[in-house]
Amino acid sequence: MNEALLRELVPAVIGVLVRRGADFASAEDAVQEALIRALATWPDDPPRDPKGWLVAAAWHKFVDATRSENARRGRELATEAEPPPGPVPGGDDSLWLYFLCAHPSLSPSSAVALTLRAVGGLTTRQIAAAYLVPEATMAQRISRAKRRLAGLPLDRPGDLPTVLRVLYLVFNEGYSGDVDLAAEAIRLTRQLAAATDDPEVAGLLALMLLHHARRTSRLAPSGRLIPLAEQDRTRWDTALIAEGVTILQAALARDRLGEYQAQATIAALHADAPSAAETDWVQIVEWYDELLRLTDSPVVRLNRAVAVGEADGAQAGLAELSKVAPDIPRYTAVHAYLLERAGDLPRAADLYVQAAEAATNAPERVHLTREAARVRQLLR
Known part of the structure; x- marks a missing residue:
């Protein structure tokens, strides 16, 4: 079964239910139930019309849930709004859902979780595994987000910068469990880029691709973090770099510079350098000035x-x-690095230790601890 295709259908199915009269929270719940059922049954009995199957299953879930709360209204829905047989009308509701999930009333963490469910089509279990939290915790987070939206008029969806921040948050979470959040963020940003004509969307997509191109070189087989200057550049994905640069050049040509385009340009300058020693740091400083x-x-x-x-x-x-x-974050590590470069090894070693103690993930903590040990070795 193609799970990626299944997830791509989720926004459209939610949109169908909403247009038929379901509220967003109920539609999203019903589609999740249908998605779980599809994951269990499709491998042995794949449908001829996947979207139609999901719409029918989700609609029946919605009707059943409504009937249990209000029998009279449930009967009306079941008799008056039963979907007709045949193909499901087309339509892409992804863009609307992007903006809805980035509603200004939601916290960043809630917006990310809701985006992964409603737009990404991930199950609560998959999102919880990716964020390394219990499924019940993630379910509560998503439920709170939907309750927050339930009492609000949806004529104030999030703006595009908020949507882009949410997608970048997803990308920066990396990956764990059975869901690769970095790849998922790229997939969602590609969808957004296809649906809206904005150079900053293209800039964010280029930035993601350029960073993702270096992914396999960032960690040693032991799990040790490898700094950019020490990475094996022959392992960088040149196809992703080329795609990112092409997208970035087209965005910059629009002459509407934004922060993601500037960040992507810095990433492109790193990708363009044959070695760390040949990096064009002067131009990178100039782009940081722009940023x-x-x-x-x-x-x-x-x-x-x-x-x-x-x-x-x-x-x-x-x-x-x-x-x-x-x-x-990272101030102490940067201070240690610059002090080492300046020749103040005793202070650099001490600050590397402090930075390791403050690190928020294991690879970074191990890397900084090794840096402290390396500098102390130089003092002997």
Whole structure:
């Protein structure tokens, strides 16, 4: 069974139910029930019309649920709104669902979970496994999100920047369990790029592809994190890089620069360098300047300090780092790196230890601990 095809049908099926009179929360619940049934039965008995099967199954789930709450209304739905036999009308409701799931009343974590369910077609179990939380916890998160939407007029869906932030959050979660969230984010962003003509959507897709191209080189077989400068560039996916660069060039030609296009350009400059030593750090600093003008983000300032350190020397990088708030993630690790480059090994070793203690994931913690040990070895 093609699970990817099955998931692609979910937004359209939700849209059919909503157009037939179901509210979003009930439609989404009914489609999830139909999806679970499909995953169990289709391998042995695949339907000739997958979309029609899902619509019929989801609609009956919706009618049954409505009947149990209100017998009279359930009978009316069953007799007056029974879907006619034959092919299901076409229509792509993915874009509407993207914006609905990025409603301004939802928290980022709730928006991500709801997007993965309603647009991505993932089951609650799959989302919970990907985020390494119990299924009941994820179910509660999704239920709270849908309850939040239930009492609100849906004439204020999320705007495009919010949708893009949600997709980028999904991408940055990486992967675990049986769902690859990075690949899923790329799939969803491709759908969005096909449905809307905005250079920032293309910029985000290019950024994802350029980062994803380096994925297999980021971790050693032991699970050890490999920094960009040490990665085997022959393992980078040149087809993904070429696709990302082509999409990015078309977006930049529109002359409507946004933060994702700027980030993608920085990623493209890294991808273009044959080796770490040949990286065009001067141009990367210039693009970080553009990115700062667009976002004024402390994370961008932190990354720019690293780039300045590479382009103009460690002391210049430390001077830029002094302008960054020290409480943002990775600040201590960057400080340690620049101090090592400047020759202050004792302080660098101590800060690597502090950074390891503050790391939020095991590969990063192991990497920083190894860096501290390496620098201390140099002091002997």
